[in-house]
Amino acid sequence: MTRVVLAPDSFKGTITAADAATALADGWATVDPTAEFVHRPMADGGEGTVAAFEAAVPGAVRMPITVDGPAGEKIDTSWLLLPPTRDTPAGTAVIDLGSTSGIELLRELRPWDADTTGLGQALAAALDHGVSRLVVGIGSSASTDGGTGMLSALGALFLDAAGAPVPRGARGLASVASADLTALRPAPEVRVLTDVTNPLTGPRGAAAVFGPQKGLRSPDDI
Template sequence: MTRVVIAPDSFKGTITAADAAAAIARGWLTADSTADIVLRPMADGGEGTVSAFAAAVTGSRRMPLTVDGPAGVPVATDWLLLPASDDAPNGTAVIDLASTSGIELLDELRPFGAHSRGFGQAIAAALDHGVSRLVLGIGSSASTDGGIGMLSALGARFLDVEGIEVESGARGLLRVAHADLSELRAAPEILVLSDVTNPFTGPRGAAHVFGPQKGLVDAADRDGVDAALVRLAELLELDASTSGAGAAGGVGGALVAWGARLVPGAGEVARLISLASEVSAADVVITGEGSYDGQSGDGKVPSFVAALAADADVPALIVAGRITDDADRALFAASASLTELAGSADAALADPARWLTAAGTVLAETRTERARASRSVDFRAD
């Protein structure tokens, strides 16, 4: 019996990591019906973080709530409660920014109006529940508000020169002159999952690097927001050069100021779902993501999973929406591209579950064919 661990990331904007893993499993079982399948959907702190933990951790519970979305429109979402443990006796809350204040929740980019308040409201709900620890994924932010929306939902007040509380979003950030943190809620243990190393401010900071993705296309606008972030860092007593503080439009820095610890997303998710032990007991490991390309290096899920598999001397395979010419194929024994299987990117995007299932079958058949060709041929060799 073949033991297959399936640990993909989400295929951003098309299918969650949990659904992708299930689809690949269905395909593999079509060709190898006796396989022992272990689903360990992964995340690096972005879209699908909550779903990855929900699929991997027995006894976890989704806790529904409604928050103010990034444009102020109510969003029905949830946070995840993990069971109590020795190091978190009242349980751990897993919350991702993508499902509360994420860019996918916008109907159009709102560079000055979008905010992170909903993320803070979800955190507040978890604190009200009494959790011992927060695990926060901060990928896919819709705003560059420096985290003032989130901190406001947790009790902080940000005031203009006249002492009037500013609105959330970059528009409010530009007017911040004072920060009243006297009512800011006490922070429990907080782990922030992110693969971003950018500082809070400067040419590599939140406004200049990530602002354009959120609508800050004018250089003067980015300069203005960056100057406002410099001022905010002083008010929060935050070292603006902190690695990762620029993540999520500055939410990373606001969380550091609150007492959080920034950790590499994929590695921490893997630790919390015991991925390494599952990989070490496997015969084959499958990972994947939407686009496997030259940027899928350190910190991304496929390269991280491939490294775990190499350490355990287990062959790793990859499924991706597309695989570009500059991708490092040497990490994997075999690969499957949904675009190639479907015939076009549009066809693959229209029905990702179908083509992920097909990819699972192709990879299982490839393994079987290679084993039949010669028992002396190691499947890991291309």
């Protein structure tokens, strides 16, 4: 009997990694019905990261939440609670930006106004649960807000020169004069999953490299 390990990534915007693995198994079985399939869908820190962990870790539990999506509307999503270990007695939370503030959640691109508030709200829910570790996938973002939405949801305050809160999204970044982190929630051990090393600004910055993907169309937009 043939044993087949199926480990695809997602096909962005069309099919999830888990669905791709199922489709591959269905097709293979038509010519080799005795084959045994091991489903190991993969992710790179972007969309599907929670699903990949769920498929790989026995005993993982989905924790449903509702967050503010990248366009401000409510999004029903979830984070994943991994079982406790010796190093993580209260368990590990796996959260991906793709399912909370991701570009695939938009009906139309919002390069100036999309933000990462939903990711921060998911992190806050995991902190409320009392987990020992956070694992955060930060790919597939709908915005280039520098994480200000996420940090605001966790208690940070970003102010302009007059002391007023700045608008959400990339629109407010240029007017940030100060960041008050006094009320920022403390976190346990945090591991970030990403496959890029771009800073926020500059010629290799996230705004310049990934901004066009999110709707920024000219150098004046960046």
